[in-house]
Amino acid sequence: MSDTDSIKKGFEAYDSGVEKSIARFPERKKSFVTGSKSPVKRLYTPLDDAGRDYARDVGFPGEYPYTRGVQNTMYRGRFWTMRQYAGFSTAEESNKRYKFLLEQGTTGLSVAFDLPTQIGYDSDHALSQGEVGKVGVAIDSLADMEILFDGIPLDKVSTSMTINAPASVLLAMYIAVAEKQGVSPDKLEGTIQNDILKEYVARGTYIFPPAPSMRLITDIFAYCSKSVPNWNTISISGYHIREAGSTAAQEVAFTIADGIAYVDAAIKAGLDVDQFAPRLSFFFNAHNDLFEEVAKFRAARRVWAKVMKERFGAKSPKSLSLRFHTQTAGSTLTAQQPDNNIVRVAIQTLAAVLGGTQSLHTNSKDEALALPTEASVRIALRTQQIVAYESGAAETIDPLAGSYYVESMTDRIQKEAEAYIATIDGLGGAVKAIEKGYVQQEIQDAAYAYQMDVESGERVVVGVNKFQIEEGSPKGLLRVDPIVGERQAAKLKELRAKRDNRAVEGTLAALKAGAKGDANLMPLILDAVKAYATLGEICDVLRAEFGEYQQKVIL
């Protein structure tokens, strides 16, 4: 009898025994599902491995198809980068928070900008009222950026900036600050998010329509490949798609479909795939279902490697390997019994680490209520440090590989994601699928189903629909001083009076001419930034040339 036959026989015997016992003692539920509502079997065995070829589908770390990880030593070489997303109020306040985080042992910075900055409005714009300094730091010009990184040597830290529509402007400011510190652009390490497609479907900080937005993005790819070679030019993000309510497989699918659209656009712009693709990076969510999340990260690596090799003919291993940042799932945090969030974040951290992330942000327990305080940020960072130094999860590579359950779920997520990507191809690619509202509708349907499951009690959220207690108002939340808006407006007034306004006008006119033609806009934006043109002024020039995106409202 072969191995498989004996396992089959054993399984049948086990199964009939189970059928008898559950006839008397039923299981907790009729059917069991993952966090994303995929069916979960009672037991996974070697029988579930049928059809998987180890060398072809799993392989070795640092080798195609990268299922087991993108580096050959993973965390035995060095831990993931512990990078806490932070920023609020003014550049001065945020600079203090960054120095605090570096003292506490974070190994990279991650800048949160306020909404006016993300949407290209100066702090004194009418639409900025009430929003200045709220969800991130207010940056109006190079002058603010100089304060933001004061005393932080930019050749020693890597910096991630969550900035999309005006990514070129903020990257230009970063390059300019570095030059003032005597650091040349080729020494800079970091990431700009620069992923406009997910803004249209899930995050909302778009400015321009798709075509000129794609041009700005590919201009950055081209510019950085020559001048800022160690910069991650984009962070293709599934995080926000998941936060908007998608399933795990949709998160992989829609992110990689967006990635395909960027690669297509860059190739159409005349770039060589192996020149820019090594600097593409990704950003995923770490949600509650530990095993499904680990499988998701493994599947994402495999799907991307296949896409890059088979669809785009990429040859460089760096083009094929999906490097990603992870953030724990903000949408799983509860306002009720907020201390419980520490435990959720710990499980999600473990998922990210077992899934082989390159960097990680852990959310703080109070983020369903307000921006986090220093004390709660410290716990969030300590959570990463405990997983790194105490849990043992980082001592061997991809420790859940070979788990019948995790391998089978990795295959399932790959299959589901590839089916979605085929559907999106059929619609004409990610840009078209978004314009038609297909992606938005899929996400919203999943989000609504999730909420209904919570309300019916089918999905338990501890402290929300089960195990509730009477509790008072949480104390000691962080508050942003509402005076920040006025302070920024005063700074702007002073800047506009002091700077060389003829130089500003000259650089803005050059940018306008460039935008009309097909010049790479990065050098022109850099000139404007160095002349202290404001973010709003630069974006206004581009708005006038490119127009503004009109959201497709889907219910």
Place this chain on the structure above:
Amino acid sequence: MERTIRVLVAKPGLDGHDRGAKVIARALRDAGMEVIYTGLRQTPEQIVSAAVQEDVDVVAMSILSGAHNHLFPRVMELLKEKGVDDVLVIGGGVIPDDDIPGLKGAGIAAVFTPGSPTGDIIEFIKKNLKRKA
């Protein structure tokens, strides 16, 4: 027969988080209400003019960016300026408890924070409509 309740679900300000607003819009629709959703980035002026134009009974606003203390009261002011006093206005989002009394003082009838069941919101609307069906 009862008249159908008309609701404007609105996203004031620059905040892009619309998962909650859309889930609520859909839940209200499933509960038999007529729902108009504004989409993102609405100014208080746009929200008030949509409320008047659509002749709604309820305005339900969602903000997760922290700008609620500025934008919610501004909508109330503009409604008052237009002489609209029979529209029920409610709000939701990431809103600290300490801010709720101030918002209620400005005329926001209720504030629903994260974890609020959609059933509670539906019930609140039905019980507190200012215009009688």
